Amino acid sequence: xKPDMKSGMKQDTGKEPILRVDKVSKAFGGIQxxxxxxxxxxxxxxxxxxGPNGSGKTTVVNCITGFIKKTSGRIFFRGTDISxxxxxxxxxxxxxxxxxxxxxxxxxPAYKNLVIPLFSPRAKRTGGWRGGGKLGDRNTVSIDILEExxxxxxxYVPYKTASxxxxxxxxxxxxxxxxxxxxxxxxxxxxxxxxxMSEIASMVPLIxxxxxxxxxxxxxxxxxxxxxxxxNRIMVLNFGEKLTEGSSEEVMADxxxxxxxxxxxxxxxxxxxx
Amino acid sequence: xxxxxxxRKERIDRGIKVRADSLYALMSIRELSYLALPRLILIVGMLxxxxxxxxxxxxxxITITCIYSLLALSFDFLAHYVGLVSxxxxxxxxxxxYMAAIMNTELGLPPLLTVPLAALVGGGICTLLxxxxxxxxxxxxxxxxxxxxxxxxxxxxxxxxxxxTDGITGIDSFTNRWAEQYFIIVILLLLLFGVRRLVxxxxxxxxxxxxxxxxxxxxxxxxxxxxxxxxxxxxSTIGCLxxxxxxxxxxxxxxxxxxxxxxxxxIAATVIGGGGTLVGPVLxxxxxxxxxxxxxxxxxxxxxxxxxxxxxxxxFRSEGIMIYGQRKYQQxxxxxxx
Numbered sequence: 001x002k003p004d005m006k007s008g009m010k011q012d013t014g015k016e017p018i019l020r021v022d023k024v025s026k027a028f029g030g031i032q033x034x035x036x037x038x039x040x041x042x043x044x045x046x047x048x049x050x051g052p053n054g055s056g057k058t059t060v061v062n063c064i065t066g067f068i069k070k071t072s073g074r075i076f077f078r079g080t081d082i083s084x085x086x087x088x089x090x091x092x093x094x095x096x097x098x099x100x101x102x103x104x105x106x107x108x109p110a111y112k113n114l115v116i117p118l119f120s121p122r123a124k125r126t127g128g129w130r131g132g133g134k135l136g137d138r139n140t141v142s143i144d145i146l147e148e149x150x151x152x153x154x155x156y157v158p159y160k161t162a163s164x165x166x167x168x169x170x171x172x173x174x175x176x177x178x179x180x181x182x183x184x185x186x187x188x189x190x191x192x193x194x195x196x197m198s199e200i201a202s203m204v205p206l207i208x209x210x211x212x213x214x215x216x217x218x219x220x221x222x223x224x225x226x227x228x229x230x231x232n233r234i235m236v237l238n239f240g241e242k243l244t245e246g247s248s249e250e251v252m253a254d255x256x257x258x259x260x261x262x263x264x265x266x267x268x269x270x271x272x273x274x
Numbered sequence: 275x276x277x278x279x280x281x282r283k284e285r286i287d288r289g290i291k292v293r294a295d296s297l298y299a300l301m302s303i304r305e306l307s308y309l310a311l312p313r314l315i316l317i318v319g320m321l322x323x324x325x326x327x328x329x330x331x332x333x334x335x336i337t338i339t340c341i342y343s344l345l346a347l348s349f350d351f352l353a354h355y356v357g358l359v360s361x362x363x364x365x366x367x368x369x370x371x372y373m374a375a376i377m378n379t380e381l382g383l384p385p386l387l388t389v390p391l392a393a394l395v396g397g398g399i400c401t402l403l404x405x406x407x408x409x410x411x412x413x414x415x416x417x418x419x420x421x422x423x424x425x426x427x428x429x430x431x432x433x434x435x436x437x438x439t440d441g442i443t444g445i446d447s448f449t450n451r452w453a454e455q456y457f458i459i460v461i462l463l464l465l466l467f468g469v470r471r472l473v474x475x476x477x478x479x480x481x482x483x484x485x486x487x488x489x490x491x492x493x494x495x496x497x498x499x500x501x502x503x504x505x506x507x508x509x510s511t512i513g514c515l516x517x518x519x520x521x522x523x524x525x526x527x528x529x530x531x532x533x534x535x536x537x538x539x540x541i542a543a544t545v546i547g548g549g550g551t552l553v554g555p556v557l558x559x560x561x562x563x564x565x566x567x568x569x570x571x572x573x574x575x576x577x578x579x580x581x582x583x584x585x586x587x588x589x590f591r592s593e594g595i596m597i598y599g600q601r602k603y604q605q606x607x608x609x610x611x612x
Binding site for chain 1 (some may be wrong): 476477489533
């Protein structure tokens with residue numbers, strides 16, 4: 001029916017991208033948050049999305065995961081159109097996300113936070129991470145997952161109420177919640193922000209390990225140095241439009257990216273006006 | 275220079291509480307009885323209530339208290355475990371009551387059949403009607419759910435259906451007053467312990483997750499509306515059960531079953547008893563309903579006394595009796611220097 005659909009089918013023969021975002025636009029009233037953004041994510045890679053504040057990074061995530069309705073454009077997951085699906089259906093297919101503002105279940109202990117995703121239909125169907133969805137005792141598996149993600153098993157940390165955990169643990173908990181579903185794509189919305197250098201240092205190997213396990217990651221970040229260490233490819237957004245795309249060196253060498261981040265005026269000119 | 279040492283109150287779990295939490299509880303009579311005592315007091319106390327009451331009048335008060343307790347239980351479950359503050363208690367009672375009345379008078383079913391049937395079917399009807407409001411949260415859901423009982427009552431009045439303002443009369447009562455009382459008390463106890471168990475199962479965890487964070491539930495691939503509907507079904511079934519019992523007690527079903535008392539009193543009981551404990555609201559009803567009966571002699575002045583009691587509770591024990599009691603039972607306090 002739609003031409004995009006056909007091209008999606010055609011690519012079946014070659015190396016088909018796991019996720020294809022096609023000319024997605026989103027307007028909040030008069031503000032064009034996204035303007036015809038298109039990109040592809042290949043299976044098993046880590047795609048970094050960067051851009052100044054308000055450039056539409058989180059809006060991209062919200063559009064892909066269905067949390068907001070896009071104005072126009074299509075999104076394909078393994079050739080299937082997921083543009084109009086509700087968020088829980090998209091998550092059920094294996095595209096999960098973390099939230100920039102952490103959203104744990106505050107009143108529950110950390111490990112009970114993972115029992116909930118392990119109870120979801122997807123985890124029951126696929127078995128969930130480490131088979132936790134199929135087992136009778138989800139509590140045990142959730143503590144295993146927490147240990148894997150960096151909670152000290154023998155401490156009281158996994159049993160603490162989520163509202164008492166510090167940011168570092170909450171960010172991990174967000175990631176663990178995604179992981180419990182045994183996802184195909186994890187979209188990380190600023191998992192490094194708000195963390196100390198040592199916390200990031202322990203998070204980076206974790207991300208790399210997830211990639212080795214075959215999970216595709218899309219990472220939205222402001223911490224560029226750490227992002228460039230893990231990401232295979234970088235996409236730059238500015239004012240809701242895709243500025244450029246490529247390896248980290250290519251992107252950083254791009255004059256337009258510098259302009260987007262630092263403005264076009266030279267320091268002397270700014271000082272003159274002041 | 276005055277006394278600069280500051281002190282704070284420290285709360286520490288009693289040793290017996292800590293031991294009773296672990297496997298140790300199975301090996302010792304002391305820990306076992308520590309765990310069982312509060313439950314036994316509740317069960318034995320509830321079962322003994324009809325025997326202790328001085329006469330028919332007070333036995334009737336106990337049955338009505340149990341019906342309010344069912345509503346309070348359903349309110350507490352929805353508000354503290356699913357995050358839906360429902361003022362639809364009167365709606366549940368009304369729907370359950372009219373369902374039982376119709377089943378009894380039209381189909382000739384006995385009360386022992388109409389009560390469970392009216393609860394299950396009525397719960398379904400309530401859930402279907404509340405389905406459009408489920409995306410709402412907190413106080414917004416409260417406002418809309420308050421509209422339902424008012425709406426149905428006016429509808430019956432205006433259209434003169436279901437007996438109109440006269441209501442449906444000629445409904446069978448329970449076989450005798452002992453059957454009536456114990457039927458309701460046993461149902462209340464079963465539902466109370468059942469709901470307490472439910473909220474700690476995995477499904478219960480998901481429901482609590484819906485309250486804490488419905489976005490994260492969505493991101494975990496679960497349909498929030500489905501779980502909310504499930505919770506509303508459970509709560510409205512409990513409410514309808516109360517309504518069905520009420521109709522058989524009064525042998526009459528009318529639009530006064532949509533009265534706001536059924537929506538408001540359970541909330542007051544939850545405040546007094548301690549929200550989120552599930553037992554607390556039942557205790558709250560056991561206090562509030564008899565008090566309201568005792569104050570009946572004062573005529574309209576009883577509202578004043580009633581309000582004073584409520585205000586006193588909110589000021590001095592805002593956490594609720596049950597939470598206070600639990601703390602005293604499980605922890606001891608001491609002053610430590612800081």
